[in-house]
Structure formats: structure tokens, C-alpha cells
Amino acid sequence: MNYNEILRDIFVYQPEAPLMFNSPVFWLFGIIVLSVYAAIYRNKLSRTVFLLAFSLFFYYKTSGIFVLLLAGTLTAVYFITRWMSSCQGKGRRWLLALNVVLVLGILGYFKYANFIGENVFALMGEQYHRLDIMLPVGISFYSFQLLSYAIDVYRKELENERSFLNYAFYITFFPQLVAGPIVRAKNFLPQLRKAVVVRRTEVEKGFFLIMIGLVKKCIFADYLAQYNDLVFGNPGAYSGPETLFAVYGYAIQIYCDFSGYTDMAIGMGKMMGFDLGINFNKPYQSTSLTDFWRRWHISLSSWLRDYLYIPLGGNRKGKIRTHINLLITMLLGGLWHGANWKFIFWGGMHGLGLVIDKLWRKITKGQLSENRIAKVLGWFITLHFVIALWVFFRADSFHTAIQILQQIFTPSSWPLILTFLQTRMLFVVLLIAAIAIHAIPSSRFSDIENAYIRTPFIVKAVAFVLLVQVIIQIQGTDVQPFIYFQF
Numbered sequence: 001m002n003y004n005e006i007l008r009d010i011f012v013y014q015p016e017a018p019l020m021f022n023s024p025v026f027w028l029f030g031i032i033v034l035s036v037y038a039a040i041y042r043n044k045l046s047r048t049v050f051l052l053a054f055s056l057f058f059y060y061k062t063s064g065i066f067v068l069l070l071a072g073t074l075t076a077v078y079f080i081t082r083w084m085s086s087c088q089g090k091g092r093r094w095l096l097a098l099n100v101v102l103v104l105g106i107l108g109y110f111k112y113a114n115f116i117g118e119n120v121f122a123l124m125g126e127q128y129h130r131l132d133i134m135l136p137v138g139i140s141f142y143s144f145q146l147l148s149y150a151i152d153v154y155r156k157e158l159e160n161e162r163s164f165l166n167y168a169f170y171i172t173f174f175p176q177l178v179a180g181p182i183v184r185a186k187n188f189l190p191q192l193r194k195a196v197v198v199r200r201t202e203v204e205k206g207f208f209l210i211m212i213g214l215v216k217k218c219i220f221a222d223y224l225a226q227y228n229d230l231v232f233g234n235p236g237a238y239s240g241p242e243t244l245f246a247v248y249g250y251a252i253q254i255y256c257d258f259s260g261y262t263d264m265a266i267g268m269g270k271m272m273g274f275d276l277g278i279n280f281n282k283p284y285q286s287t288s289l290t291d292f293w294r295r296w297h298i299s300l301s302s303w304l305r306d307y308l309y310i311p312l313g314g315n316r317k318g319k320i321r322t323h324i325n326l327l328i329t330m331l332l333g334g335l336w337h338g339a340n341w342k343f344i345f346w347g348g349m350h351g352l353g354l355v356i357d358k359l360w361r362k363i364t365k366g367q368l369s370e371n372r373i374a375k376v377l378g379w380f381i382t383l384h385f386v387i388a389l390w391v392f393f394r395a396d397s398f399h400t401a402i403q404i405l406q407q408i409f410t411p412s413s414w415p416l417i418l419t420f421l422q423t424r425m426l427f428v429v430l431l432i433a434a435i436a437i438h439a440i441p442s443s444r445f446s447d448i449e450n451a452y453i454r455t456p457f458i459v460k461a462v463a464f465v466l467l468v469q470v471i472i473q474i475q476g477t478d479v480q481p482f483i484y485f486q487f
């Protein structure tokens with residue numbers, strides 16, 4: 001390979017190899033970016049222009065020509081919102097509506113055009129020819145950030161951002177651009193208006209989070225995925241225990257994959273002096289479904305609460321309306337994840353579960369919330385309700401999901417469990433290890449983080465080198481994309 005080919009591979013978008021956090025090329029760029037940033041971050045204009053330029057380049061390397069769609073959409077929303085901020089009454093509402101129609105219209109075309117077409121044509125008994133539409137990476141995430149910015153300005157909870165550079169930087173900041181967390185403008189923009197202070201402790205905390213994210217993604221998620229994909233791809237070929245382990249494995253895989261990404265995103269933000277918030281808080285420790293949605297994908301669940309559930313009326317218009325609002329919110333939350341009836345079903349079942357949880361709390365008046373046995377029972381039911389629904393989230397179809405759940409309860413295959421444990425020992429060890437790590441209380445994580453910070457530099461360096469070696473040994477030949485890139 002000559003130099004021209006190397007430069008092309010590094011700087012030109014490769015559809016078969018998009019730039020991702022877990023790729024060596026990204027970390028090559030990362031070292032360069034952090035080095036330059038360390039030299040210029042005290043100058044507001046320099047750091048904003050530099051990181052904005054790299055963020056747009058990063059998105060180009062993940063989505064190619066769709067960087068123009070991102071730039072065009074954020075520019076349109078900026079000027080419409082700026083116009084809206086100077087208006088009152090109906091004009092203000094109409095301009096907000098224009099923003100919403102623009103953002104949701106673009107999202108709807110790329111994500112839902114074929115889904116709508118297929119279902120409309122099916123109702124008419126006609127054959128539908130799918131449009132050749134590629135989904136831009138991260139469009140669901142940055143669309144929600146654009147909407148929250150416009151809505152917050154409309155509600156006068158946020159002043160219109162006068163600096164286009166600051167606004168564009170907020171929307172495109174590369175760590176959270178393609179898979180979250182969904183950062184609110186009112187939390188992030190104020191950070192750009194003041195001097196950024198990069199403390200050594202925060203840099204080390206950020207690097208620690210990046211290492212945690214790499215462990216979750218490259219060791220746990222990617223290795224577990226190898227077996228999970230086999231079972232979900234051909235469930236009829238596997239026994240009950242083999243299928244059950246794949247179901248538990250996918251629950252750990254999707255958590256480690258998604259939270260691993262956000263750990264790395266938040267860690268990179270910390271290293272540059274920015275706070276991106278928190279997106280996961282031990283969700284599989286939840287003792288109720290309400291508790292689960294306070295811990296899982298926190299930036300999305302809070303977005304749905306503030307911009308959908310509460311505007312629908314929240315819990316202010318009676319019990320029945322509250323339950324309907326919950327169902328609508330979760331149905332649309334499911335649809336946000338993908339243009340498929342299985343995602344709508346997944347969201348609807350979570351909505352139904354939240355309604356039942358509210359009714360149960362009303363009946364018991366919260367008296368069981370401190371009972372230890374009730375807590376354990378609530379945790380067990382919540383965990384397995386969530387895991388069972390992950391099957392529909394992952395399976396290619398409803399038929400496959402039902403087949404997988406039925407396969408688990410095939411009694412004649414359970415004597416084979418010892419054979420499975422022997423042949424898939426590393427899978428089982430990693431699964432148990434991931435569960436054990438997840439069971440560590442959040443309060444203990446700070447102790448572990450502080451212990452890491454106090455260790456000498458040579459120990460940190462050796463730990464990082466060992467981590468890289470383990471990743472190289474466990475990973476396959478291809479860099480595995482993050483699950484939430486498809487949303």
C-alpha cells in the first residue's frame with residue numbers, strides 16, 4: 001500500500017469502515033486532537049473552531065456526504081430559532097412549528113419513509129418497492145438535540161444563542177454526536193461561554209471512563225455478540241440452555257455496548273473540560289420498571305418526559321389520561337428506536353409495564369418499597385421483564401422472537417447444560433463477570449475511580465497496555481459497530 005492509499009484510508013470516508021471509537025484510526029486522531037487541544041483550549045475562539053472542524057470531519061468519516069445534511073439542518077434551525085426568539089404570539093408558535101416540521105420531516109423521510117410506504121401499500125393490497133434510502137448515522141440523536149434547543153428557546157427557558165459557532169459546536173460535538181448522550185443546550189451552552197478549566201483529576205477521571213468503556217464494548221459486548229448472533233440468527237438449531245444464555249448474553253451485550261459508548265463519550269468530554277452528564281446508572285439493579293427508566297438511557301427518557309409526556313398532560317389530567325400519556329410516550333419512544341413494528345411493540349409493552357407499576361404503587365400505597373423481600377422480588381420481575389422484551393428488540397422478526405422464547409422452555413434439552421458450560425466456558429465466565437461488575441453499588445464506583453487516580457503513572461500505563469493486549473486477544477478481525485449507530 002502506497003502513501004496515497006494510506007492517506008485516502010485515513011482522510012476519505014470509507015462506507016465499509018466508518019470511523020468509530022473502538023477503531024485504531026480514531027485513537028490516532030484522538031491523540032492528535034487532544035494534543036492540539038491542550039495547546040489552544042484557553043482561547044475560546046480557537047478551541048471552538050478547532051473542535052467544530054474536527055467534529056464535522058468525524059461525522060464525515062462516519063456518514064460521508066450526510067455531513068452536508070447535518071450542516072444544512074442545524075443552520076436552518078439556528079436561523080429559524082433566531083427569528084422565532086424575536087417574535088411573539090402566533091408568529092412565535094408558527095416558527096416553532098416550522099422547526100419541528102423541518103427536523104421531524106427530515107428524520108421521518110430517512111428513517112420512516114419505507115416503513116410507512118410498506119404498511120400503506122399492504123393495507124391497499126399493493127406491492128411496495130422500497131426506496132433506496134440510507135439512514136444517516138446519529139440522525140435520531142442530533143434531531144432530538146435540535147428540537148430541544150428550539151423548544152427551550154420557545155419556552156424562554158434558554159436564551160437564543162447569538163454565536164453560531166457555539167451553537168454548531170453544541171450540536172456537533174464529536175463525542176456525543178452519533179450515539180448520545182442527548183445533551184441539553186441549557187446544560188452545555190453555558191459551558192462554552194466561560195473559560196474551560198482542564199484539571200488533572202478530571203483528565204484522569206475521563207481517561208478512566210474511556211478505559212471502562214473500552215472494557216465494556218471491546219471485551220464484554222463484542223465477545224458476547226459472537227455467540228448471541230449465532231443463536232438469534234438460527235434459534236431452532238440451539239437447545240433451551242444455549243438459547244437462554246444467549247438471551248441473558250444479549251441483555252449484557254446491549255448494556256455494555258451502549259453504556260460503553262457513552263462512557264467513552266463522557267470521558268472524552270471530561271478530558272477536554274466539558275460535562276456531558278450521565279446516561280446510565282446500573283439499570284439492571286432496578287427494583288421496578290419506573291426505576292429502570294430512571295437509570296437506562298437517562299438522556300432519552302428525560303427528553304421523552306420533558307418534551308412529550310409532560311406536554312401531553314403528564315399526570316395532571318387524571319389517572320386514565322396519565323396512563324394514556326405513558327403509553328403514547330413509550331410507543332413513540334419505541335418507534336424512535338427503529339421503523340419496525342417490533343420496536344413499537346417493545347415500547348408499548350414498556351408503556352403497559354409502567355402503567356401496571358403505577359397502579360401497583362397506588363394499590364400498595366408504597367408500603368412495600370422498603371420491604372427487603374418485596375425489593376428482591378421487584379428486582380427479579382423487572383429484570384426478566386426487561387430481558388424478555390430485549391428478545392423482541394434484537395430478533396429479526398416477531399416470529400423469531402417467539403421462537404426464541406419458546407425454545408428456552410424445551411424440557412428435553414436441559415440435560416445438555418453441562419455440555420454447554422464446557423464448550424462455551426469463556427462466554428460463561430465473561431457473562432458472570434459482567435453481571436458481578438454490574439452488581440457493584442454505584443457508591444463503590446467512586447472509590448474504585450479514586451483508587452485509580454491515586455495510583456502512580458507507571459501503574460496506569462501498564463494497566464492500559466494490558467487492557468489493549470486483552471482487547472487484541474479477544475476481539476475478532478473486524479471492528480464491531482456500536483448497536484445504537486443504527487438508530
